[in-house]
Amino acid sequence: MPIILMTFLAWIFAVTSAPASQATHSELLVETGWLAVHLNDTNLRIVDVRSPEKYRAGHIHNAVSGPMEEVVITPDLKKGVTHELPPKEKIEAWAGSLGIGNATTVILYDEGNSNWATRVFWTLEYYGHGGKVSILNGGFSQWERERRDITTIIPRVERASFRAGAQKEKRATQKYLLANLKNPGIQVLDARSVKEYTGEDRRAARGGHIPGAVNVNWTGHLVPEAAVFKPAKQLKELYESVGVTGDREVIIYCQSGMRASHAYFTLRLLGYPRVRVYDGSWQEWGNDLTLPVE
Numbered sequence: 001m002p003i004i005l006m007t008f009l010a011w012i013f014a015v016t017s018a019p020a021s022q023a024t025h026s027e028l029l030v031e032t033g034w035l036a037v038h039l040n041d042t043n044l045r046i047v048d049v050r051s052p053e054k055y056r057a058g059h060i061h062n063a064v065s066g067p068m069e070e071v072v073i074t075p076d077l078k079k080g081v082t083h084e085l086p087p088k089e090k091i092e093a094w095a096g097s098l099g100i101g102n103a104t105t106v107i108l109y110d111e112g113n114s115n116w117a118t119r120v121f122w123t124l125e126y127y128g129h130g131g132k133v134s135i136l137n138g139g140f141s142q143w144e145r146e147r148r149d150i151t152t153i154i155p156r157v158e159r160a161s162f163r164a165g166a167q168k169e170k171r172a173t174q175k176y177l178l179a180n181l182k183n184p185g186i187q188v189l190d191a192r193s194v195k196e197y198t199g200e201d202r203r204a205a206r207g208g209h210i211p212g213a214v215n216v217n218w219t220g221h222l223v224p225e226a227a228v229f230k231p232a233k234q235l236k237e238l239y240e241s242v243g244v245t246g247d248r249e250v251i252i253y254c255q256s257g258m259r260a261s262h263a264y265f266t267l268r269l270l271g272y273p274r275v276r277v278y279d280g281s282w283q284e285w286g287n288d289l290t291l292p293v294e
Helices: 003-016 032-037 052-057 088-097 115-126 139-145 174-179 194-198 232-240 258-270 281-285
Strands: 044-048 063-065 105-109 133-136 186-190 249-253 275-277
Touching: 052 063, 088 115, 105 115, 105 139, 115 133, 115 258, 133 139, 174 281, 232 258, 249 258, 249 281, 258 275
Parallel strands: 044 063, 044 105, 105 133, 186 249, 249 275
Antiparallel strands: none
């Protein structure tokens, strides 16, 4: 094997082997090696949040299909508002059908970058399942790269009872955000691309960003070549470099709350104690001509 290729592979292994161990809440990020050993654990539910078609084509052993689209709603498509939180009855039915109770340990995975999985993670935490939900680092793509076993067998699970209770401190509404724009104890975080943040890429009636918001593109959380999370030290430095620190409440938004959920998970992994997702995000804020924009 050429020396350059060996060096590159060694670097990839170094940055992807144990990022979770450096994080304050490392239990939120599960490595493929750990899951391979615990596939048959009792009270463990592995949830594949990809499309049903991809699930049927092949999935991790004992994983159930719980597509992300089933835990979001579109209240007003004409106004461009999508990916909103579902009512608690919907999440209770969804979780119960997958055999998820309030005490069930849940491992979520998607195709690889965890953008969908982290949205489900935030939804479950918002509805009171905090502390028992984790993300599979690198998702299905990482599992495939490592040539681990894949199956098409659909497991049978018994329906469970999940009681949802909204944790309102994990979500920001437009009203809450507007009232706290000048609050020194709150930092607004924009998880979109730089061009969306500056207004060059406009995806609503207006371009730009919420006043006072700092920008960290969610893709900066990941190792590009593998779509796994970067080591916690790098992630912490990324956020501290723009003034996002754990001593203030952080309100995160993107276009529709998806990328914001990725940032929410990342800050939770780092131990930030007060984090909210504004799921209305720019699709709501940018289309409301009465609201301030930078």
